[in-house]
Amino acid sequence: xxxxxxxxxxxxxxxxAAARSTELxxxxxxQLSGDLVIHDLGGGSGAxxxxxxxxxxxxxxxVVHDRDEDLLxxxxxxxxVRRSDITRLExxxxxxASCVTASALLDMLxxxxxxRMLDACAGLPMLIAMTVTGGVRLSPxxxxxxxxxxxxxxxxxxxxxxxxxxxxxxxxxxxxxxxVRPSPWRLDPAHGELMIKWLGGWIAAAWELDPALDAExxxxxxxxxxxxxxxxxxxxxxxxxxxx
Numbered sequence: 506x507x508x509x510x511x512x513x514x515x516x517x518x519x520x521x522a523a524a525r526s527t528e529l530x531x532x533x534x535x536q537l538s539g540d541l542v543i544h545d546l547g548g549g550s551g552a553x554x555x556x557x558x559x560x561x562x563x564x565x566x567x568v569v570h571d572r573d574e575d576l577l578x579x580x581x582x583x584x585x586v587r588r589s590d591i592t593r594l595e596x597x598x599x600x601x602a603s604c605v606t607a608s609a610l611l612d613m614l615x616x617x618x619x620x621r622m623l624d625a626c627a628g629l630p631m632l633i634a635m636t637v638t639g640g641v642r643l644s645p646x647x648x649x650x651x652x653x654x655x656x657x658x659x660x661x662x663x664x665x666x667x668x669x670x671x672x673x674x675x676x677x678x679x680x681x682x683x684x685v686r687p688s689p690w691r692l693d694p695a696h697g698e699l700m701i702k703w704l705g706g707w708i709a710a711a712w713e714l715d716p717a718l719d720a721e722x723x724x725x726x727x728x729x730x731x732x733x734x735x736x737x738x739x740x741x742x743x744x745x746x747x748x749x
Contacts, residue, residue: 517609704724
């Protein structure tokens with residue numbers, strides 16, 4: 506799994522909060538009762554808990570799992586934290602859990618890692634948010650947009666990672682009642698810093714995968730548009746709710 510920085514998580518948290526499916530959060534809330542123990546996998550600094558906790562009308566105890574000690578130190582201000590590799594999670598690590606959550610996680614997993622994680626969560630309601638699905642739309646459009654998107658998606662699949670296919674793979678493995686809803690980022694000039702940071706990483710990954718792309722000139726054009734407040738971007742994600 507990739508290492509992410511606290512600065513990046515802080516920068517994206519408002520966009521994630523605006524994008525996540527409140528419909529699925531409400532449906533999860535209807536399934537739960539009593540005092541809740543919620544395990545957040547790959548939870549980083551605790552953004553999922555900060556978003557979801559006010560939407561669950563029950564007393565809650567959150568347990569944030571991550572392997573990054575620096576991120577867990579931030580999460581520890583509000584939640585119980587456990588340093589763990591969620592790709593090797595054992596079912597007893599979730600003993601007593603009422604449900605499981607995750608955000609911006611599935612696309613970074615391989616099929617085997619996903620299978621192990623879902624096996625450990627068997628029988629529990631799961632709300633998994635903000636998985637990229639591969640679609641990117643920029644306005645104004647550029648002839649190179651589709652080439653960059655295809656190269657980036659191929660980069661996401663490197664080393665056997667599921668990338669844009671992660672939501673479909675999870676839905677197949679979970680079986681039972683699985684609901685999927687779109688949760689796109691809609692970035693405009695008000696998200697200028699996030700847009701520039703995302704754009705730089707998106708282009709760099711595509712360029713790494715396909716060095717033949719004329720990515721330098723494209724990058725300069727797009728960053729200039731973003732800096733001038735002339736660019737809007739939609740980045741497709743999906744949220745998934747599994748009810749056993």
